[in-house]
């Protein structure tokens with residue numbers, strides 16, 4: 001490690017270094033675009049992010065973007081609005097239909113935006129800051145660590161050029177396999193889920209209206225989720241059940257369409273393109289702070305995509321982190337830096353404990369619907385959705401939970417955990 005640092009050819013001194021320019025790290029840089037900090041973002045990617053991942057920002061995050069003055073930047077670049085959600089059975093019953101404008105929130109829609117454009121858009125926004133620098137593609141391989149703090153980072157370009165970056169505050173947003181989390185020895189709680197997820201791209205089914213809703217179909221054999229994308233296509237997601245992964249890997253497009261249409265008849269004859277297979281795993285860091293370094297995004301909390309909240313959780317923490325950041329002058333004092341980060345952790349950790357527990361229950365329910373007793377489980381889930389639809393208090397809680405505005409005080413029932 002130290003050998004790499006010694007061979008560094010250039011040194012950059014910054015106020016804040018952000019390792020990982022995915023969604024969370026780039027959003028942080030965008031939020032700081034009007035600040036006085038000298039910011040360096042390091043990212044190893046040579047290609048855009050995986051397009052099949054989360055492609056929406058929650059209404060709560062749309063409100064945050066509005067407060068940061070960047071909401072219009074997404075609309076200008078083609079983001080569309082998803083205004084409601086509908087749960088249907090394969091037999092045609094509507095179990096629950098809801099519009100986000102039923103609750104009093106300032107931006108009652110999910111902002112739909114391709115995942116592969118998210119980081120680049122945040123980075124473009126961040127670049128109005130003359131003190132912002134992006135090192136990409138540069139991979140972080142070496143650290144100089146002293147008493148739990150990162151004193152310097154060596155970023156290496158594809159052609160072997162080393163740059164040493166020093167900053168009094170380090171933000172680690174290097175994703176679920178975070179090198180920084182490992183290097184600093186952050187303890188984690190991990191839970192591997194049993195059922196992989198399959199993600200499929202398809203033309204948007206014209207008869208599926210309204211077109212700007214989230215849809216989930218349930219059939220005794222399993223679920224299918226259909227979401228519109230902001231280019232007139234659809235993303236179809238499901239958990240792999242008893243048919244198994246080998247089936248998905250070898251199925252012809254016609255076999256895939258036939259399988260999907262059994263669960264969601266609207267997909268009959270659909271042209272499908274495999275977007276990806278995803279093993280699901282929960283990884284939650286037991287602490288987010290070590291010395292001058294704080295974990296954000298998937299580096300702090302990787303969650304099951306059951307509720308589509310992973311990237312949105314990463315963004316929802318940023319206002320709390322921004323509020324606690326030391327000033328440029330305070331950054332000179334390592335104690336102030338550590339205290340500020342610990343103050344952030346004290347606020348954020350309990351909020352995330354709750355969301356992650358909530359997400360885990362939803363994930364286990366999705367697992368159960370793909371597992372051995374799926375028929376029984378799906379019947380129970382359908383019944384619970386009818387209850388959500390018919391009971392105003394539960395319906396309101398569901399709408400708050402799913403839009404990123406959890407209600408802290410009221411009791412939680414099983415029915416609310418299902419969606």
Ligand SMILES: Cc1cc2nc3c(=O)[nH]c(=O)nc-3n(C[C@H](O)[C@H](O)[C@H](O)COP(=O)(O)OP(=O)(O)OC[C@H]3O[C@@H](n4cnc5c(N)ncnc54)[C@H](O)[C@@H]3O)c2cc1C
Pocket residue numbers: 019020021022023024025042043044045049052053054055056138139140141173174175176178179197199278296297298299305307308309310311312313314
């Ligand atoms: C199938 C699927 C569907 C999903 N759907 C949703 C959804 O609907 N809604 C939702 O909110 N979330 C969803 N998610 C989760 C979401 O995609 C992730 O939570 C989110 O992308 C994590 O963002 P991040 O910035 O923390 O990490 P990442 O996007 O993983 O970014 C990490 C960055 O760090 C960089 N990096 C890593 N190591 C190094 C290094 N050593 N040196 C330099 N750079 C490095 C990488 O290049 C990358 O750019 C889904 C996930 C999956 C798998």
